[in-house]
Amino acid sequence: AQSVTQPDIHITVSEGASLELRCNYSYGATPYLFWYVQSPGQGLQLLLKYFSGDTLVQGIKGFEAEFKRSQSSFNLRKPSVHWSDAAEYFCAVLYSGAGSYQLTFGKGTKLSVIP
Amino acid sequence: NAGVTQTPKFQVLKTGQSMTLQCAQDMNHEYMSWYRQDPGMGLRLIHYSVGAGITDQGEVPNGYNVSRSTTEDFPLRLLSAAPSQTSVYFCASSGDWTNEQFFGPGTRLTVL
Numbered sequence: 165a166q167s168v169t170q171p172d173i174h175i176t177v178s179e180g181a182s183l184e185l186r187c188n189y190s191y192g193a194t195p196y197l198f199w200y201v202q203s204p205g206q207g208l209q210l211l212l213k214y215f216s217g218d219t220l221v222q223g224i225k226g227f228e229a230e231f232k233r234s235q236s237s238f239n240l241r242k243p244s245v246h247w248s249d250a251a252e253y254f255c256a257v258l259y260s261g262a263g264s265y266q267l268t269f270g271k272g273t274k275l276s277v278i279p
Numbered sequence: 280n281a282g283v284t285q286t287p288k289f290q291v292l293k294t295g296q297s298m299t300l301q302c303a304q305d306m307n308h309e310y311m312s313w314y315r316q317d318p319g320m321g322l323r324l325i326h327y328s329v330g331a332g333i334t335d336q337g338e339v340p341n342g343y344n345v346s347r348s349t350t351e352d353f354p355l356r357l358l359s360a361a362p363s364q365t366s367v368y369f370c371a372s373s374g375d376w377t378n379e380q381f382f383g384p385g386t387r388l389t390v391l
Contacts, residue, residue, distance in 0.1 A: 173319070196377055207283075207369055207382030208322070215377065254321060258377065265310070265329065265376040266337055271321040 166191040166259045170270035177245050178278045185240040185273050187255030196258035197238045198267070199229055203251045211253075214238060225249070250277045281305050283383035285370050291389045292360045300355040300386050302370030310373040311353040312337070312380065313345065315366040322369065328353055329376070360390045 167190045177183055189195055196215050200208040212223025219231040229240045238255060255270040286301045304311065312327040314337075324337030328347040342364060344356040353372075357364060367387050371380040 168321075207384050208371075208380075209382070210379040213379070260376065264335060265327065266324055267312070267380065268338070269314075269321040269323070271319060 166195075166257050166266075166268050168255050168257050168268055168270035170253075170255055170273050172273045173271070174274045174276065176276040176278060179247050180244050183240075183242045183245045183249070183275070185253050185255075185275070187238045187240065187270060188236050189238065189255070189257045190236065191257050191259065193261075195238075196260070197229075197231060198256040198258070199223065199227070199238075199240050200254045200256060200269075201225075201251050202254065202272075208254065211240070245275075245277055247277045247279060250275055283370055283372050283381050285368075285383035285386050287386060288384070289387050291391065292357075293391050294361060296360050297356070297358050298360065300357075300368055300370075300388070302353045302355065302383060303351050304353075304370075304372040304381070305351065306372060306374065306381070307350060308372035308374045308381075309350070310376050310380075311347070312371045312373075313343070313353070313355045314369045314371065315339065315364075316369060316385075317366050325355065325368075362390045364388065365390045 169188045198213045199211040202208045214231045252272045252274045254272045259266045283304045309330045313325040314322040323339045326345040328334045370383040373380045
């Protein structure tokens with residue numbers, strides 16, 4: 165079965181500092197990978213996705229992620245964090261097969277930004 | 280274009296009561312899903328649908344029923360609420376399962 169691990173429950177960074185959020189997945193086939201962001205009291209919004217091709221994908225709000233098959237990782241990065249980036253971030257892997265489609269989320273990483 | 284709407288926003292139930300959480304989308308999306316979000320657990324898939332008349336179970340389906348009679352609506356039914364179902368529930372839709380899922384604002388449910 166597929167699974168997603170986000171090792172960091174909570175990360176605090178200073179505004180303007182760089183950010184990397186870790187995500188490791190377990191899936192037997194080529195993964196479809198996503199990063200979503202959830203602001204307090206809101207639903208989730210897609211930041212970026214990876215299906216195939218270039219392993220470095222660009223997303224909205226200046227975020228990027230790199231797929232590394234050898235490490236089963238899909239880490240999210242941003243070179244300079246803004247206070248408005250404070251939110252919870254979820255990595256997800258899509259399982260599809262035998263007519264079934266299931267998106268499995270990690271448990272999330274909460275990002276706090278110090279002014 | 281309202282996107283994905285959910286009603287109610289908040290609900291308090293007593294153990295054993297039943298209720299239906301409503302979800303509607305106006306984007307003509309085939310794929311719709313229900314998730315529950317609990318602290319420290321991320322989002323877990325309850326049920327999903329790949330089109331009108333077609334539903335399937337997700338990771339945590341017990342205690343919940345769904346049906347999909349139209350493309351627009353995907354209600355989630357709790358037949359006999361239990362305290363373990365206290366959670367925030369999100370509905371999502373997508374035109375293609377491999378693409379972005381659009382999430383509703385959520386329903387916060389408390390079962391006493």
